Amino acid sequence: MKSILMAVVLASAGAAGVAGLSFGVPDGLTKGMPRLGVGTDDVATGSTDDAPTVAAKQSRIEIAQIESGQAKTTPVVETERRPAVDESALRYFASRGDTARLNAEIARLRALYPTWTPPENPLAVPVNEDKQLEAMWALYSQSRYADVRAAIAERRKQDPQWTPPADLVDRLDVAEKRAELITASNAGKNEDVVRLGAETPSLLTCSDADVLWRVAEAFVKTDRVQRAKDAYGYMIDNCTDAPVRVATVQKASTLLGYKDMQDLLAREHAGPDGVKEFDAIRSDLARRFVGEGDEDPEITVAPAYLKLVEKLVTDEGLASDALLLGWYHLRRDQNAAAEPFFRKARAVEDSASASQGLALILLARKMPGEAEDVMYAWRTTSDQAMQTYLAATTNLLALDPPPKLEAKVLNRIAQVTLEEKHPETGEQFGWYALAMDQPATAEEWFAQVLTWKADYEPAAYGLGVARLRLQDEAGLAAVKQAWGDRSERIARLGEQDATDKKTEVISERQPRLARTGQRVVAREVVEEVAARPQRIVRTVRHAANTGAGCRTTRNPAGLAPASALTLGWCLMERNRPLEAAQAFEVALNGEGRTRSDAAYGQSLAYLRAGLTSDAAVAATKAKLDGSRGAELQTAILADRAVSSFRAKRYRETIGYLDQRSQLRAEPTDLMILRAFSYKNLGMRVDAARLFEALGETGRQDAIRALAEMRAEDRRPN
Incomplete structure (x- = not known):
């Protein structure tokens, strides 16, 4: 991956170099070069010729269109007159044998002057007879822009009648803007990057991929993700150089989310042999997407990516790949699917992450002895590891x-x-x-x-x-x-x-x-840690480290709502739910997000303490977002199903389980509850079918129950 990116960056680091172009006049360079606009400012080309004026007008149109979300990628409108083209740069690069800059210059001139025809043999172009001008071009090719300015000033001082070629001045202006943009990008001044890109639309072409990448990144870092998508999409739609296209997808994948990347990848091309152009980086993309799913349970990664990572686990045997799949499934209550990957990761390279994932599954399976043994060596690696x-x-x-x-x-x-x-x-x-x-x-x-x-x-x-x-x-x-x-x-x-x-x-x-x-x-504490979205676990951990001082008992009554909220999360971290509920009650006096977080936290606290009815009441004390509301309702219904089962109210148990299953897939613990409820209600066929399915996952209690039912069926009446 790094080699592809470096090759493209190095090739485009010159004035306007293009990577991977052969010597001569490639077809792709003689068909006009659309550019990407990033702002609405009028940007002149600096030329007095008619053709550049038309090109400048076209640039302004494209800039306005990209701002409105309708990127223009058609060639620049041709003029009726054949333009007078300044070919001094072309002559210089030809004389030096600089094929990369020569091809880039042909592309640039073709974009500015659509009716201009490049020379059939660029090396046959006569060498500049103006030695001073040739020296200026030499300084320019070495990126010594200040020296070029000084040389121009000195010659004009000696010869007031002399006028520097407009092409040299224009290119010098653009080169200086490019250098300024690169400097701003390296310094993290993203607003300046966007501004400079808007002021210099001639930079935003496929001939300078590095600038386009930097502008796209600046868009992301200034919360203009849609503009970044436009920039990356422009490159995939218009740039024909294969390394540039692959590197564009690689860079975009580090900045855009899973959904946005799918829109970008949908533009992928396939060769005559059916091989898709991004197949070489497909594995890395799959890893990144599954990793995103680990962090955000709301993301549903396409099965094709999951299968690809599964294949990587088999073929390459990396613990990191197994962990990606283990946490992805665990975050979605798919413990049976997650367990083999955590065990595989531990077998290859034991780690805190692999051990904690396996321990959470063992606890959910009521195997705390095994969980203790798995976690003991890793207990001090993090607060969450110690909690587990x-x-x-x-x-x-x-x-x-x-x-x-x-x-x-x-x-x-x-x-x-x-x-x-x-x-x-x-x-x-x-x-x-x-x-x-x-x-x-x-x-x-x-x-x-x-x-x-x-x-x-x-x-x-x-x-x-x-x-x-x-x-x-x-x-x-x-x-x-x-x-x-x-x-x-x-x-x-x-x-x-x-x-x-x-x-x-x-x-x-x-x-x-x-x-x-x-x-x-x-x-329930453990199941909550395993099933709860990871962002909530982070919230709790952050609150515990903010100095709330909850190691000793304190009365939250005199605290401000925000401080009481922090205290509540700290108490939850230390597994003191009833005290946490009191702190959250004080925090309910706050407004907006504070009040919503307090209602959510108090409901979690009551659930942890086994007070399901109180948890249901707490959940109604403030408006909760959809994911939190669904999460609490799921937990409350599960608790009520367990309580009903213990009270031998089996129809009521099934009713609660049915309601819960509409919100979230049913974990194996609750499926066992459902199966026993069916059995106790005389629904033996349904019970046997469920026990059999659970037994295939390795559930020993299901295997025993199925064996008992079959033995009962064999007994004489």
Whole structure:
């Protein structure tokens, strides 16, 4: 790619050089050269001849047309008189054997004077007899424009009757403008680039591709993307030099979005053998387009590009290509399609990106042990990597029944939990210790969590349960005194149940319920990170780094709406959704974007806390854009489907799933829910069909369910 670009730039870096042109008079140069206009200013050619005047008028027409979106690409109107053409530059370049500049000069003169006929043999043109003028052309060819000006001034001083050739003056003016435009472009002065292009329309032709590229880039960087598309489109429609055309597409692909590039590529030519002219760079284009899709879930990349990158993964085996496809599918909830690519990337070259993608999929498949193992080595590479790792640890410790973990795994999880002061994983360590009949260890963990986050009620409840198990009446009383007015379940710890006359046993069963609830919340956190558009993840991460100071509990009531919004995102980053909801409530006092972001954030916070109804209410507190509204509605419907399934309301479950499927494709977790709902409603054919499809993706729960159904069908009545 670089070699193509460099060849074109070098060839066009002269006065008006053209790359890849053979010596002589190529057909493409004798048919008139349309130019691209970029402004509406009248730009004169500096010549007093009739033909240049007509050409200048035509340039002004083209400039106006490009401004209105109707680029003119027809040849310049011919004059009725045969013009007097200044061929001094032609003679000089011919005498020096400078074929590139000679051909460019022929093209330039042909564009200015359509009725002019180039000499059949340019080398037969007589050498300039004016030695001083020849010296000026020599200085010009060396880009020593100031020296040319000085030589002209000196000769006019010596010979007041002498007038420099209009062609030399015109070319000098244009060359100086070109140099000024290049300087402005290199300095990032994009408005100046656009202005200079408008002032010098003779620069904007295929004979100087580098200038056209720079003007197009300046358009993009000044938020005039349509003008940039016009410039690139002009080059593809009019420039015939193959390297220029390929390089134009390469440059455009770095500045234009996926959709705009498809419009440009639609103008591609195919050779007599059917080979398309941009096939050599098709792989790089496919990589770029899929990468765009990784960043923006709203982009749907054409299947042909996806298949091309898949072929690259097979043929070249690069981890980077596998990652492109893995994240593309993961951003679209296509976990089954994404997983093989993340595994391929890790096999070729393990990385934080590959491991995090795989870990998110494993968490969605309820395999937190594998996710923890995958992410441990990469947990410190970014805030988001650490968030994924801690979600895995929380889910792992919250499994029911609790798994028997190796000592080295428990030790490393404990170390990270203490280093990060992560309340959720610390709390789960407490419940895990209780499940292993280690109430003293559990008490230590719950107490430790409360030193990190003094208002964390789940840890206070766990502390009370641990002391109840230890028969520490004084310790339990202290917890109840501190928390009784804030938590009904803590206030009732140890009390006798009037229904079945059992005492503390009932209270000790409650942690399992609490753990189950926490597991659901942790799972939803991970699923949200995986499914949420990447721009939202960035928003959260940025807010957490703005100094909102959310490591300790603070009251958001006195904050300005914008500050409360920042605090809310910071709390979400630290997985403290109920506090975040309070901060977002304060931010709802703002206006416009702040209020919209606050409603969106509060709805996410309630979803993370498992409060689906509150999330639905929060979503109505301000106007949300279409993508955010659809995202929240999707999450709310999914939560309601899960709740209905747990309550054994299977028809209601299917109803919620049907509503959700109208907004977004159904992930495998919810497809499993649908299949079991069908089974429980007696719709065995539908259930079996769905279990079979899910089993083909490797879902073990679906395989087991299908086997059980087939065994049931074989049993005698």
